[in-house]
Amino acid sequence: MSGLASSAKGLALRLSCAGDRGFVLRLDCELPDRGITAVYGASGSGKSTLLDCIAGLRRPAGDSLIRFRDTTWQDGERFVPPWQRRIGYVFQDARLFPHLSAEQNLDYALARRNGLRNGGPGDGQAGAIDKRQLVALLELGPLLESKPQALSGGQKQRVAIARALLCAPRLLLLDEPLANLDHAASEQCLAHLQRLARELDLPMLYVSHAIEEVSQLADHLLLLERGAVQDQGAMLDLCSRLDTRLSQDEQAAAIVVATVARHDEAFGLSELELEGQTLLVRHLSQAPGQRRRLRIPARDVSICRQRPRDSSILNILPVTLREIGAGDEARVLLRLALGSQYLLARITRKSAVELQLQVGDRLYAQIKSAALLLESADHA
Amino acid sequence: MTTAELDAIRLTLALAAITTIALLILGTPLAWWLSRHRGSVPAMLESVIALPLILPPTVLGFYLLLLFAPGTWLGRLWLQLTGSQLAFSFSALVIGSVIYSLPFVVQPLQSAFARVPDDLLQAAATLGAAPRDQFLSVVLPLTRRSFITAASLGFAHTVGEFGVILMIGGNIPGETQVLSVALYDYVESLQFEQAHRLAGIMVVFSLALLFFLYRRDRRDGWRVQP
Incomplete structure (x- = not known):
């Protein structure tokens, strides 16, 4: 050559x-x-x-x-x-x-x-x-x-x-x-x-x-x-970007990398460590210490200003709002920083206005359990 | 059995064997090319190859006779190359038989080749197999059975040849007098006993060959296909 x-x-x-x-x-x-x-x-x-x-x-x-x-x-x-x-x-x-x-x-x-x-x-x-x-x-x-x-x-x-x-x-x-x-x-x-x-x-x-x-x-x-x-x-x-074709998809999702911490056999759950926080997901096959990716669909993430108490939602993570996407007339997509990684959340425009969201706000992201519990059923 | 009859049998088998080999050598690339190309050129070629199926053998024999005559370019060329004339020779019979039996070899091969999926050849190509290698290592093993069919049909059809041979070969004992022609000779001279013998041999041989082919197809047709 x-x-x-x-x-x-x-x-x-x-x-x-x-x-x-x-x-x-x-x-x-x-x-x-x-x-x-x-x-x-x-x-x-x-x-x-x-x-x-x-x-x-x-x-x-x-x-x-x-x-x-x-x-x-x-x-x-x-x-x-x-x-x-x-x-x-x-x-x-x-x-x-x-x-x-x-x-x-x-x-x-x-x-x-x-x-x-x-x-x-x-x-x-x-x-x-x-x-x-x-x-x-x-x-x-x-x-x-x-x-x-x-x-x-x-x-x-x-x-x-x-x-x-x-x-x-x-x-x-x-x-x-x-x-x-x-x-x-x-x-x-x-x-x-x-x-x-x-x-x-x-x-x-x-x-x-x-x-x-x-x-x-x-x-x-x-x-x-x-x-x-x-x-x-x-x-x-x-x-995790808001300006791609991918983010406009109904299935838009962020991918995070987490480490398997331990398995909770009694409840059929696994505990993951993600940017210093704990994430509970369906029981995984990986041994503790292994890293794996998790796909978290934007439609399964909601946000609140205060940490909710007595919620049925297991996974509530403190995040920082980094970007508010253009979205459509009813909904907007948010980019949330969690340590060095990102989550996406799709919420209604009405909620965004009522919560008076500003870039830089400290929020709590709630991840619907179904998202992580049934994660691999997402396939089809 | 007379020496003349044994000669006729020997000649018939030699002609059929040489023709079959020539047919496989010629027919395989032809069938492969036809199976991988579409359009009017392949269709035209296919028609020409299939022509002996419907033409009276005497028509083919007539044209070949004209072509093999010592005065034509082919006749002259042959004379120069071999020192003997082409018309009424064993070589003329081989050429005539190859043309006459070509569809019986090309058609089964072509349809077998057409069933070999391009997908497999592509897979072979990505694994480092050049086209010739693809043919030898994938196409050939997958179509092995059709080669047996094609060779059997080509052989049998050549054994059964009559009209073309009579036109271009004449009736020279030991040189161009094959079984079918010898039989014709006996009948012409009212030697029915000898005619029965040769005709019987032909019937038994043809039946045995067809039985072999059909039984094989039937047996494998019933096998559970993958």
């Missing part, structure tokens, strides 16, 4: 490509080459088209540019075919080879990875993923002998993830990998993906229209709408 570009970082995308459903994907952006970037948007917003373009399965207009770090996959002159890009791709429907067993599916990727390896700085770690380690990590041991037809949706998807990783990719693309799974299987896969993201230093692009998945996984968020970029930025930051 050219010397000039040798220090390039990130995934540079400047492309236009006609999608299947009438829209044209047109974007010009640069995504980080670390961590998990979620591509979020309604169906038909161009998410899968984008992944196909990056993988080389679809050919965007001739003058498009796709560059990952110092490797150009497409520009005016060249188009690197998908089999030379070293991109792992996990499809929504797994796409395991039906004539091969699970293990042979893994070996298929393994057998082709040497031919692909064109070396380069930073490639060592991804290349070092070995089969045994992956089989253990994704708990594939008992499945190896089975043909794909005999596997459940979640099992297929785990094999597909392992297969994609075994080709030693420089970038992993995941296209709604959990969309066809039932709740339990998708929870389990999500946990596996989080673990992989932590243990392998491999950038991932994760397409989803399920906000819950995105909130759990993503470090970075790219919002697509009808083929165009609405917004992009760090996940936690983007979710």
